[in-house]
Every structure is written in C-alpha cells, then in structure tokens.
Amino acid sequence: MNRIEKKLADLKEKKEKAFITYMTAGLPDMEGTKKIIRAQEEAGTDILELGIPFSDPVADGPVIQQASYESILKGTNIHKIFTMMEEVRKDCEIPIIFMMYYNTILHYGVETFVEKCMETGVDGLIVPDLPKEEQGELAAALEKDGAPILIQLVAPVSKQRVPYILEGARGFVYCVSSMGVTGQDGGFHKNVVNYLKEVKEQSQIPVMMGFGIKEAKDVEAVRDIIDGAIVGSHFIKIMKESNYNLKTITDYIKKFKSELG
Amino acid sequence: MSSKYYGEFGGQYVAESLMNTLDDLDRAFEEAIADPKFWEEFDYYMKEYVGRETPLYFAEKLSKKYGTKIYLKREDLNHTGAHKINNVIGQILLAKRMGKTKVIAETGAGQHGVATATGAALFGMDCKVYMGKEDIERQALNVLRMEMLGAKVVPVETGSRTLKDATNEAIRTWAKEAEDTFYVIGSAVGPYPYPKIVKQFQSIISKEAKKQILEKEGRLPDTVMACVGGGSNSIGMFAEFIEEKDVELIGVEAAGLGIETGKHASAMALGKPGTLHGMKSYLLQDDDGNVLLAHSISAGLDYPGVGPEHSYLRDSGRAKYVSVTDDEAMQALLELCKEEGIIPAIESAHALAYAFKKAETMTEDQILILCLSGRGDKDCHTIAAYLEGKSTEDLNK
Numbered sequence: 001m002n003r004i005e006k007k008l009a010d011l012k013e014k015k016e017k018a019f020i021t022y023m024t025a026g027l028p029d030m031e032g033t034k035k036i037i038r039a040q041e042e043a044g045t046d047i048l049e050l051g052i053p054f055s056d057p058v059a060d061g062p063v064i065q066q067a068s069y070e071s072i073l074k075g076t077n078i079h080k081i082f083t084m085m086e087e088v089r090k091d092c093e094i095p096i097i098f099m100m101y102y103n104t105i106l107h108y109g110v111e112t113f114v115e116k117c118m119e120t121g122v123d124g125l126i127v128p129d130l131p132k133e134e135q136g137e138l139a140a141a142l143e144k145d146g147a148p149i150l151i152q153l154v155a156p157v158s159k160q161r162v163p164y165i166l167e168g169a170r171g172f173v174y175c176v177s178s179m180g181v182t183g184q185d186g187g188f189h190k191n192v193v194n195y196l197k198e199v200k201e202q203s204q205i206p207v208m209m210g211f212g213i214k215e216a217k218d219v220e221a222v223r224d225i226i227d228g229a230i231v232g233s234h235f236i237k238i239m240k241e242s243n244y245n246l247k248t249i250t251d252y253i254k255k256f257k258s259e260l261g
Numbered sequence: 262m263s264s265k266y267y268g269e270f271g272g273q274y275v276a277e278s279l280m281n282t283l284d285d286l287d288r289a290f291e292e293a294i295a296d297p298k299f300w301e302e303f304d305y306y307m308k309e310y311v312g313r314e315t316p317l318y319f320a321e322k323l324s325k326k327y328g329t330k331i332y333l334k335r336e337d338l339n340h341t342g343a344h345k346i347n348n349v350i351g352q353i354l355l356a357k358r359m360g361k362t363k364v365i366a367e368t369g370a371g372q373h374g375v376a377t378a379t380g381a382a383l384f385g386m387d388c389k390v391y392m393g394k395e396d397i398e399r400q401a402l403n404v405l406r407m408e409m410l411g412a413k414v415v416p417v418e419t420g421s422r423t424l425k426d427a428t429n430e431a432i433r434t435w436a437k438e439a440e441d442t443f444y445v446i447g448s449a450v451g452p453y454p455y456p457k458i459v460k461q462f463q464s465i466i467s468k469e470a471k472k473q474i475l476e477k478e479g480r481l482p483d484t485v486m487a488c489v490g491g492g493s494n495s496i497g498m499f500a501e502f503i504e505e506k507d508v509e510l511i512g513v514e515a516a517g518l519g520i521e522t523g524k525h526a527s528a529m530a531l532g533k534p535g536t537l538h539g540m541k542s543y544l545l546q547d548d549d550g551n552v553l554l555a556h557s558i559s560a561g562l563d564y565p566g567v568g569p570e571h572s573y574l575r576d577s578g579r580a581k582y583v584s585v586t587d588d589e590a591m592q593a594l595l596e597l598c599k600e601e602g603i604i605p606a607i608e609s610a611h612a613l614a615y616a617f618k619k620a621e622t623m624t625e626d627q628i629l630i631l632c633l634s635g636r637g638d639k640d641c642h643t644i645a646a647y648l649e650g651k652s653t654e655d656l657n658k
C-alpha cells in the first residue's frame with residue numbers, strides 16, 4: 001500500500017489530523033536534508049513534502065523562491081535528490097511527496113522519472129503548474145502499480161471545477177487557502193470556510209489546507225472541516241533562522257502536531 | 262482541448278487558481294473578435310492614435326545593392342516606436358470590455374512596459390509594470406517614460422532579475438489579483454489563449470503588408486522575414502502568409518556572441534521542448550531542466566523561450582528559423598542608417614542582417630518583405646558604446 005494512503009488510514013482510525021510540512025531539498029546541504037527528514041519522522045510529522053528546486057518557481061512566494069535559488073546554487077539537482085532518497089529509504093518510512101514544477105519532469109523524461117520515483121520510494125507528486133487538463137501524459141505513466149500518487153490541488157475559485165478535479169483523485173486533496181502564491185501574510189481567502197466545506201462535502205478522500213499557515217491556531221476556525229494542515233514557508237523560515245537546528249525543528253513539529261490534535 | 266495547442270506546443274501550464282481566469286479570458290476574447298463594434302473601436306485607435314497604416318517602404322538603395330526587391334514594413338513609425346502598441350491597444354480594449362480596472366505587464370527592455378503604460382493612460386486604467394532590477398538599471402530612460410505615463414514600475418529582485426523573472430512575478434501577481442486585474446502579455450507567449458490573442462492583434466501587420474504588396478507589385482512576396490524573441494512581431498508578420506504556401510517564412514533569432522559560445526538567445530537552434538510561463542515550447546535549459554539565461558545585445562530578443570506557434574511552424578517545416586550574431590546585427594543596423602536614413606531597433610536589425618544574406622541568393626525580380634519592428638532611439642546608448650569599441654559581451658551585461 002502507498003505510504004501516504006496507509007498513513008492517512010492510520011490517522012483516520014486514531015481520529016487525528018495530519019500535519020504536513022514542506023522543506024526544500026538540498027538545504028542546508030544534502031546530508032542536512034537527510035538528517036532533517038529523519039528528525040521529522042521521529043518528531044511526528046505525518047507526511048513530508050520535499051521541494052525540488054527549479055529556476056522559475058511561479059507558484060511560490062519569496063521564502064520558497066529564495067530557498068529554491070540557494071539550493072540550486074549549492075548544486076542540488078534531481079539526480080542528487082534521487083540518490084539522497086535511496087539512502088533515506090534504508091531506514092525511514094515517512095511518506096514523502098515531491099513538490100516540483102513540470103519542466104523538471106519533462107526534461108528528465110516522464111516515463112523514466114516515474115520509474116525512478118518507484119525505485120527510490122517517492123510516494124506522491126505535487127506539480128503546481130500542471131492543472132488537471134494538462135495531466136494526461138504524467139497520469140498515464142503513473143498508472144503502474146506502486147507509482148506515486150499525483151496529489152490534486154484546488155483553489156478558492158475552482159468552484160464548478162471541483163468535481164472534475166476530484167474525479168479519480170487519490171491520497172488527499174490539497175486546498176490552497178488563498179489566491180496567489182505560497183507564504184503570503186495577507187490571510188486566508190475571505191470565503192475560506194464555505195470553500196473548504198464545499199470541497200469536503202464533495203471529496204471521498206481527506207482534505208488538507210495549505211498556504212499561509214504558521215501555527216496550529218491559524219487553522220482553529222476550520223479545524224473541524226479539514227483533515228490536516230500543511231506548513232511550508234513558515235517552516236522553512238524556522239529552519240533557516242535557527243541555522244537548521246534539529247531541536248528547534250523538532251520542538252516546532254511536536255508543538256504544532258499536539259495542538260492540531 | 263486540442264484547440265489550445267499548436268501541434269504538441271502551447272497549452273495551459275498554470276496554477277489551478279488561474280484556470281477559471283483563462284477560461285473567462287478565452288470566452289471574452291472570442292466574443293470580442295466576433296463583435297464588429299469591437300473591431301470598429303480597435304481600427305479607430307489604430308488609425309487615429311497609433312498612426313496606422315504603416316508604410317510598406319521600398320528600400321531602393323538596398324534593393325539595388327543586394328540585387329533583389331527589399332520592402333520594409335515600417336512598424337518603427339507607430340506611436341511609442343514599435344509594433345508592441347498594436348497588441349496593447351487590443352488587450353486593453355478587451356480588459357475594458359471585461360470590466361477590469363487595473364492592468365499589469367512584464368517588460369524586459371521596457372518597450373512593452375511603455376506601450377502598456379501608454380494604453381493604460383489613454384483608457385484611464387491603473388498600471389503596474391514588473392521589470393527586473395538589472396533591466397531597470399540598464400534602461401533608465403524607459404523607466405522614466407513609464408513613470409511619466411503614470412505607471413508604477415515594480416522592481417523584481419528574484420532569480421536572474423531580468424525579463425524571465427519579471428514575467429514570473431507578473432504571473433504571481435495575476436494569480437493573486439485576477440479578479441480586477443488584466444494581465445497584458447507583450448509577446449506571443451504564455452498560456453492559451455494569450456498566444457492566439459497576441460497573434461490576432463499583431464496580424465494587422467501582415468494584413469496591411471499583403472494588401473500593400475499586391476497594390477505595388479501585383480503579386481505576393483517570395484520571402485517574408487522578421488526577428489524572433491518571444492515572437493510577436495514575427496507571428497504578426499507571418500499570420501496572413503501562413504496559408505500562402507509559396508511564400509517562404511523566415512524567423513531570425515539572436516545568436517548573441519555566437520551559438521557555439523553558449524551565450525545566445527536561440528531557443529529554436531538549441532532549445533528542447535519544455536514548459537515555462539504557462540506554455541510548452543522550445544526552451545533553453547541546462548542539464549537539470551532549469552531554464553537558462555538568454556544572451557543578446559538586444560534586450561527585446563533576450564528571452565529563453567519562444568511562442569508555441571513558432572515551435573509548431575518550425576517542426577512542421579512551414580517556417581525556417583535562423584540566427585544572427587550581435588556583430589552581424591550591429592553592422593546591418595549601421596548599414597540601414599547610412600543607406601536608407603532609418604535607425605532601426607537592434608531587434609529589427611537582426612532580421613535585416615539575415616535579409617542581406619538571403620537577398621544574395623535571390624534574383625532581381627524576387628520580393629523580400631522584412632518587418633522593421635521598431636525604431637532605434639531607445640538603443641542609442643548601446644549603439645554608441647558599440648561604436649566606441651566595447652565588446653558585445655560587455656554590452657550584454
């Protein structure tokens with residue numbers, strides 16, 4: 001069974017919300033990335049998004065853009081990330097999702113990319129510049145047994161598109177909490193409650209909320225609607241400001257997870 | 262679905278949050294172009310404000326020198342100095358029709374930014390122009406022009422801090438503010454329907470040119486040529502001739518310091534298909550699939566991708582794409598100044614440089630039309646530095 005689906009089934013049984021984090025691969029370096037992944041598993045992160053750096057991250061705000069840029073300058077690329085995954089998977093079972101832009105997959109070759117994901121234990125993919133209409137080629141390659149799940153994103157303005165997006169969706173639905181890009185301070189979309197309710201009602205799979213979340217209290221008002229929360233930019237900030245201190249990272253995760261419940 | 266593509270190129274590689282926006286845009290655009298009133302308004306502003314139609318000028322001295330009939334489509338005579346204004350007026354009229362009150366745009370050298378600021382001033386719209394920090398420093402005059410026209414120039418300090426990143430930032434802002442904001446894309450790039458929209462409004466170039474050449478020569482040209490960065494003046498110059506199979510179409514990209522040096526902007530020559538700025542097209546990329554920086558003495562050709570229809574025209578064999586170095590373009594620029602008394606933009610000089618090579622293979626009775634996409638006033642400091650003997654590598658910076 002896919003690690004994401006297994007984890008979500010466990011959480012459902014325990015009546016727990018999922019806590020999902022995002023980190024950019026290759027920061028502070030590849031060894032550091034491995035250590036942080038393992039520390040996250042121990043601290044209780046349920047699912048981990050690993051950002052694959054790309055030169056033109058149009059769906060990301062300043063924090064993740066900067067992280068992506070720094071990582072590229074350090075020489076991070078998809079080949080090194082696959083090698084790192086292989087090593088991590090020797091003793092680590094946390095579900096891992098690659099968050100990446102479509103050009104990286106196209107350039108690698110869609111078929112060979114999927115095979116490599118299967119070999120190295122990648123459980124899911126989030127591709128923010130690949131809307132449902134453009135997913136054909138990748139979706140076909142992902143039909144193999146044991147291939148990663150393509151996580152579907154919905155936005156506050158998706159409205160009549162939601163049933164179409166959810167058709168055949170697996171894992172969880174990623175509800176973007178605001179318009180625009182990751183890590184904005186502008187707060188959630190004005191209709192966020194109704195929007196999440198509508199998606200939840202139509203979805204057979206868990207519904208997660210991401211974009212602009214810092215603390216567990218940020219999602220208090222919608223806690224009963226959603227099945228989990230995703231923290232990206234803020235998590236990156238915490239890591240960077242603490243100089244990737246494992247204790248700071250672990251404390252943050254434990255606190256968020258316990259408050260989220 | 263298939264109509265959003267040109268062969269395997271084009272599409273809509275954007276965030277889910279923009280899909281409804283693109284759908285609205287597509288519907289509004291199709292309604293507008295089916296509405297004679299929309300065209301009446303467009304034609305009015307093209308004539309009275311932009312100053313169309315532009316002449317199809319027979320370059321007599323050059324024709325004699327190179328032994329074939331060379332005609333120049335004088336887009337440099339448009340208001341604001343280039344073809345960019347054709348598309349901007351069209352898109353802003355569309356924005357108005359859609360009830361938008363704000364426009365945003367990306368700009369490299371600043372020509373599209375100036376055109377958008379001009380259109381926004383004319384129609385009383387709020388205007389923000391995203392421009393890379395590097396470009397702001399190199400193009401101070403255009404920054405000043407945009408500000409005089411009432412636009413806010415937003416410096417982009419991420420990534421390479423040039424056009425590519427300015428476009429990223431404009432897309433990010435658009436995703437956030439699409440409700441009241443229209444994104445005016447300046448080249449034949451971006452997610453569908455933008456490549457179609459830009460072609461539609463720029464095709465006025467070839468509609469006029471076709472009529473003019475039939476009047477002057479009583480027949481179609483043998484060759485039609487234009488420079489290609491993102492590809493807006495070239496798709497406009499090609500549009501009416503694509504179905505005329507006997508007319509040869511040639512797009513001229515920037516070879517910068519030379520294709521072999523790696524410092525160029527020739528997506529067609531060395532790129533491979535990839536996705537950037539919402540489209541699939543030929544794209545300059547490194548071994549990891551990151552987008553490479555383009556290099557050209559001409560800021561307007563300094564783009565790592567190319568419009569999707571050009572990729573299709575290339576692969577289907579309908580159009581041919583070649584490239585010309587910085588030096589060749591600068592020589593052609595100076596030659597046009599001396600021979601015909603016209604100072605062209607460095608972008609347009611790329612097409613000119615190839616036209617001279619091409620003309621030598623043509624006969625006296627054959628006809629070549631070249632799109633002179635813009636005037637060179639904006640380039641005078643670059644030209645001066647070139648004449649002082651600075652290397653084109655320094656001028657690229």
